[in-house]
Amino acid sequence: MDQDEDSSGSGYVDEGREYTRDSNYIPDRITADGSGGWPVEAGRYRLVVARACPWANRAVIVRRLLGLEEAISMGMCGPTHDERSWTFDLDPGGRDPVLGYERLQEAFLARFPDYDRGITVPAIVDVPTGEVVTNDFAQMTLDLSTEWTAHHRDGAPDLYPEHLRDEMDDVMQRVYTEVNNGVYRCGFAGSQQAYDAAYDRLWTALDWLSERLAGRRFLLGDTITEADVRLFTTLARFDAVYHGHFKCNRQKLSELPVLWGYARDLFQTPGFGDTIDFPQIKEHYYVVHADLNPTQIVPVGPDTANWLTPHGREELGGSPFGDGTPPGPVAEGERVPGDSGPGGIGHR
Template identity: 70%
Template sequence: MSAYAAKGKAFERDMRYVPDRITREDGRSQDPHVGTLDVPTWPVEPGRYRLVAARACPWANRAIIVRTLLGLENVVSLGLAGPTHDQRSWRFDLDPGGVDPVLRYERLEQAYLARDPSYDRGVTVPAMVDVPTRSLVTNDFPAITHDLFFEWRDHHRPDAPDLWPDECREEMDEVMEKVFTEVNNGVYRCGFARTQEAYGAAYDRLWSAMDWLEERLTDRRYLMGDRITEADVRLFTTLARFDAVYHGHFKCNRNKLSEMPVLWAYARDLFQTPGFGETIDFDQIKQHYYVVHEDINPTGIVPKGPDESGWHAPHGRERLGSPQARRSA
């Protein structure tokens, strides 16, 4: 899924994903900012597709959260891979017999090879799989959550949140781009740096963005104001892993998330919102990073901490805005 740039040994993420999309109309997105797509498209059809994810992975965690917030649990089924994988593939080792009960696969790789027998890139989650053919549709993680909102609207829960409000779309796109490049990917840039110089540059970029977020969220409840949007989902999955993994394992250790008053309260606010906290499994998260990344943690020892109880402490951010997008558990 990732590669290292030759110059300076800095981390670069391989963003070459299978580009297919699932749309309401053939070749045309329901997002007015997108219009006609120039990639292969598949029809929206309840029950046809299976979202394969892993609770350990932040990119897959996004899709799990969005599916839950929009009420698509009975429309798009969910398959969960275990927290660790080898060089070949994520495995369905959480299921009885180590086999996904719907796809009847032991490895997600099998769905990729059913789509393209010569596929030779990373087998990544999240992935949308066509159940009738048991083959991959797409693993383009930003497009998956985008399309769950725009293309599956006819099947959303009646009180589903507006995760992509049009009135702030331009600013939201800019915020999400900064969150992705500087924070979501920024922690990996620190963790996988191969020289002191590359690490130092990555570290400075990350903490500049974290300070920017701390300031931005001082007087607004969520990134775009008084309601939860896709931007919050994308930031949350990194914050949820910060103290448990990124602070130590990825050497993002200027301070802990729990030592940043605003960001820590913001993260707890989201964690306590139905659809967010229940998707987090700290044990699986730690197993994934500390076991899979043998080059960073050759002993494979998984830390026992940190204490998770703080996530349930009062956050006090109700005073900043309406709790839109909340629902009863």
């Protein structure tokens, strides 16, 4: 998760100013040739995530779509954290069973004893040394697609197809700046002027996406790509969090026919909706952002059963996995609880 939702302090709004994301991450990469010192190696690395976090959610989805569960293990932090770090409070004894850590911070300090930046998820940790390798969430998922191909499952989709990369990169950049980050620019605006400008930018982009998706099933055409993964994790949180908590309230997602159909199409595709935990998502935002929600009361709504209603997007043609196949059942120990609290969906 980005520096907005890390452990760098209890305040998220800089009064009188627009929100600017701090995007200084550990740039190391795990590559097939190992040229940067971190070679692809099954069983060596642990992906640390939190279900609440949209940035970590991308990595969870990509890992599952590509079938990398056996090659890269996954550690799960709880939905809330203090000013120091994400914690492994969901695990027995409050420790990650592989790393032995109580806090993700320990992996960062193992490599950088004076590390003073935000402790963010997703992060990949080198299990033998217990040291963090990278928390560069944008590059991380692209590398899972392009560097870990020897460990992809049979039928895995090509989420970053070479012939589409120029267009994809442009689409993903706009989705990131205007939508993924745009909701935060609204939520953490420190002045009315900053909020108004952020709101206009966000809805301009959402209208552009509605127009783009009106005649094509997915962002780049007939099959899913990483661009869809990146947009989905924001849309999945829109009505539950961003509409109210971040004041992105021109309309709900469920009131936007094209984007709502598109989001449900993805949600009902294996690898997407089965990674979403609405109770954890709401608990994170409404509890951790105490300056936005001082009571820390978590809303019971909205009803999330509507995510399972027919979306009708099949009429546009295409197929989520093209010539490939959907991923199999969720790995044991990685299933989202069927209904872990108010707003949960009891279908899993």
